[in-house]
Amino acid sequence: MNMQSWLDQNIGGRHGNFIDGEWQHVAKAVAVPNAARRDQVLGHFAESTAEDVERAVSSAHRAWKTWREVPGPERGAILFRAADIIERRAEELAFVVSAEQGKILVESRGEVGRAVKELRFAAGEASRMEGHTQPSEKRNGFAMTFREPIGVIGSIAPWNFPVLTPVRKIGPALAYGCTTVFKPSDLTPWSSVKLMEVFKEAGVPKGVINLVLGTGRGTGEALVRHPLVRGISFTGSTKTGTEINAQAARRLVRTQLELGGKNPAVVLGYADVANIAKQISSAAFTTTGQRCTAVSRVIVLQSLADELTEALAAEIAAIKVGPAWDPSSKMGPLVTDQHRASVLRNVASGLDQGARIRFGGRVLEDGELALGNFLEPTLIDNVSPENLLAKHEVFGPVLSMIAVRDVNEAFEVANSVEYGLAASIFTRDVDEALRFVRESESGMVHVNHGTNSEAHMPFGGIKGSGLGAYSIGHSNQEFFTNLKSAYFQG
Ligand code: NAD
Numbered sequence: 001m002n003m004q005s006w007l008d009q010n011i012g013g014r015h016g017n018f019i020d021g022e023w024q025h026v027a028k029a030v031a032v033p034n035a036a037r038r039d040q041v042l043g044h045f046a047e048s049t050a051e052d053v054e055r056a057v058s059s060a061h062r063a064w065k066t067w068r069e070v071p072g073p074e075r076g077a078i079l080f081r082a083a084d085i086i087e088r089r090a091e092e093l094a095f096v097v098s099a100e101q102g103k104i105l106v107e108s109r110g111e112v113g114r115a116v117k118e119l120r121f122a123a124g125e126a127s128r129m130e131g132h133t134q135p136s137e138k139r140n141g142f143a144m145t146f147r148e149p150i151g152v153i154g155s156i157a158p159w160n161f162p163v164l165t166p167v168r169k170i171g172p173a174l175a176y177g178c179t180t181v182f183k184p185s186d187l188t189p190w191s192s193v194k195l196m197e198v199f200k201e202a203g204v205p206k207g208v209i210n211l212v213l214g215t216g217r218g219t220g221e222a223l224v225r226h227p228l229v230r231g232i233s234f235t236g237s238t239k240t241g242t243e244i245n246a247q248a249a250r251r252l253v254r255t256q257l258e259l260g261g262k263n264p265a266v267v268l269g270y271a272d273v274a275n276i277a278k279q280i281s282s283a284a285f286t287t288t289g290q291r292c293t294a295v296s297r298v299i300v301l302q303s304l305a306d307e308l309t310e311a312l313a314a315e316i317a318a319i320k321v322g323p324a325w326d327p328s329s330k331m332g333p334l335v336t337d338q339h340r341a342s343v344l345r346n347v348a349s350g351l352d353q354g355a356r357i358r359f360g361g362r363v364l365e366d367g368e369l370a371l372g373n374f375l376e377p378t379l380i381d382n383v384s385p386e387n388l389l390a391k392h393e394v395f396g397p398v399l400s401m402i403a404v405r406d407v408n409e410a411f412e413v414a415n416s417v418e419y420g421l422a423a424s425i426f427t428r429d430v431d432e433a434l435r436f437v438r439e440s441e442s443g444m445v446h447v448n449h450g451t452n453s454e455a456h457m458p459f460g461g462i463k464g465s466g467l468g469a470y471s472i473g474h475s476n477q478e479f480f481t482n483l484k485s486a487y488f489q490g
Contacts, residue, residue: 003095003105003325007034011099013043015189017052017213018196020059021206024052032189035102036323036333036372042099045189048214050222053181056210060152060179061228063207068149068177076126079171082202083119086112086167086195093194097163098324100188102332102372103287105324108163115167117455118472122171125474129176129481140490147481149177150254151230154223156183156216156244158236159335160290162191168471169233170199170209176480178231181210183220187335189213216240224248231256231479233471235292238393238419238464245467256468256479258460260393261292261421263451264414266436267300267308268407268427276426277311280399283424283450285319285377288332289397290339292465293422293444293451297383297390298401299410305403309381312399313359316377321364323372333372334396340373343396347378350389355400356382385413393419407432415441420463422451443470 016026029044046052067075086093094108103111131146155169166182173180184192196211212219224232224247234244235258248255265283270276283295300308322329334340340363347361360376381401383390389400390413404410414423414436423442427433433447443461444453453459453472460470469478 018211046213048212048219053222056181059207064179072126076123079123126175153180154229159185159187162188172476262417262419264297265424277315281315284399418464421461421465
């Protein structure tokens with residue numbers, strides 16, 4: 001079935017919270033439109049109150065007392081089943097992601113596939129909660145450490161990966177024996193509703209996962225403040241993450257924060273300029289540049305700048321912008337009209353500060369594109385390191401070129417932002433590569449490829465890009481569990 005026919009048959013629902021294993025009655029709801037055609041309402045979704053959050057957290061807290069006693073391998077088996085169900089329902093989930101978020105179907109299918117991989121890794125973690133044994137000071141004694149789940153996790157996600165981010169939070173929480181109350185972005189709630197169906201079918205007991213739909217101020221804040229929430233796993237902007245961290249600190253509640261980025265691709269040398277341009281363009285414009293790890297700055301030696309800019313312009317010119325259901329589309333719309341306006345404001349300020357558009361930059365409104373939030377992929381050069389476009393997270397299809405004199409300046413500029421999420425370097429010189437891996441102020445470094453992570457490697461940022469244990473990999477154990485030391489005497 002194609003996406004449009006599927007949508008015709010499945011839109012228009014009224015969706016409530018999922019609390020204590022049951023779908024809840026919807027009192028107040030808001031409409032969520034298709035990102036590529038605003039005239040199509042995908043459904044109405046609950047706007048939760050603090051009382052809804054209270055019921056969800058209480059349910060999660062009750063469920064935690066039994067879920068933490070379920071042997072790890074059994075918890076893992078349920079999550080492996082959930083991964084199989086996501087795989088079986090992959091096409092439907094991809095349709096939902098594309099409809100509410102806007103990304104093209106190839107990207108949505110990729111997102112769902114990645115969620116399956118991450119969930120399987122998390123499921124295995126349920127059998128890998130490890131401590132260690134040590135010699136005791138006493139004869140016939142021994143000492144050991146082990147890991148225990150911390151309790152109810154408040155999980156809060158943004159709108160750019162509506163299937164992957166929930167799975168990235170729910171999978172490890174459940175694997176390590178925590179329970180969770182999950183709040184998606186109010187712009188992309190439908191994928192989360194679908195995921196609740198998946199986890200229910202997989203056999204997750206009631207109360208172990210709860211879904212509360214709503215806004216940040218109305219619903220998210222109540223979740224962050226709830227006294228029974230022992231950990232907050234948050235992905236979103238640096239501004240919101242900083243506020244949440246301040247709230248959590250008052251109660252000594254642990255946070256795992258995955259925040260914004262201003263990720264550089266440093267280009268010092270290459271054998272094939274077209275290949276480098278392809279990799280940078282893909283890292284910059286996938287998901288319409290709305291990826292926390294998107295490359296948004298190219299820092300290139302002056303001697304290579306013209307050639308690379310030409311190659312990038314040629315690569316970007318081949319990106320056809322359009323809706324997800326058109327198989328020829330290579331890039332979808334921005335998530336909302338307001339977000340597109342914010343991207344355009346940033347571009348205008350950058351131009352005022354001396355930058356120059358080399359390609360793109362126009363709003364696309366011909367024919368059916370007028371119904372979506374479409375914008376041409378945009379390449380901007382003449383960007384100084386002080387320009388707003390070199391410093392500020394634009395979170396859209398905008399790539400800035402910064403020309404530098406030498407390697408030292410390249411590394412200095414790469415590190416001269418408040419963020420530290422992902423960074424790439426392209427070079428033929430192994431010493432330069434090693435130096436960059438050492439000196440880059442970022443959580444993830446990539447040599448000779450774009451900023452794409454893998455489904456089992458720790459994922460996170462430093463500086464303004466994150467705080468707390470990295471997600472995805474085994475590092476998650478540090479967030480979702482407490483360490484306990486135990487002493488035994490024979
Ligand atoms: P956002 O910070 O506005 O919102 C994120 C989530 O927090 C949403 O669910 C929102 O409803 C909720 N929220 C907002 N205010 C809140 C509050 N006071 N208390 C509790 N919850 C609140 O971010 P966004 O616009 O949805 O997402 C874009 C941002 O997310 C970008 O900065 C991007 O870089 C970042 N992001 C980071 C990563 C990462 O892994 N580092 C991944 C994806 C997106």
